Amino acid sequence: MRVTTPVQGKESNWLSTGGMGLGILVCLLLFGAVISRMGLLNGLVNRGETAVSTQHNTLTYTTKAMRFGQTELRVQAGQEITLQLENYDTYAHSFDIDELNLHIQMPANNQVTTQFTTPEPGTYTIYCSVPGHREAGMIATLVVEP
Numbered sequence: 001m002r003v004t005t006p007v008q009g010k011e012s013n014w015l016s017t018g019g020m021g022l023g024i025l026v027c028l029l030l031f032g033a034v035i036s037r038m039g040l041l042n043g044l045v046n047r048g049e050t051a052v053s054t055q056h057n058t059l060t061y062t063t064k065a066m067r068f069g070q071t072e073l074r075v076q077a078g079q080e081i082t083l084q085l086e087n088y089d090t091y092a093h094s095f096d097i098d099e100l101n102l103h104i105q106m107p108a109n110n111q112v113t114t115q116f117t118t119p120e121p122g123t124y125t126i127y128c129s130v131p132g133h134r135e136a137g138m139i140a141t142l143v144v145e146p
């Protein structure tokens, strides 16, 4: 009796511990399933929101031979613009609009991308702030339409 009781005790102890462990494992699995499902739903919801709210316009603007490719850039107000600036000259330029606090460096023979939201309707001056370039003709107009 004195020998079997501890053994039985141990056995039942082991069984209950095993059962509890199994219970915890099941709980963790369920919890994990719920979390991953929530994560999946969040992902779907986020993707949906992005698709709805984004009206992305990509514009390409070039510089070549000390000139902007276009003297006028027309956009609509309140839009998110991805501006791809391509410099085909062997020297650096920049894309500056003071009113929008946009001052983008354009390295020689390179391209850079910037994003901005178009402001209220009006006309804004685009220029290159490299000394002498604006005077040499690197000036254009951003026309924001309602």
Ligand SMILES: [Cu+2]
Pocket: 066, 092, 093, 094, 128, 129, 130, 133, 134, 138
């Ligand atoms: Cu320039």
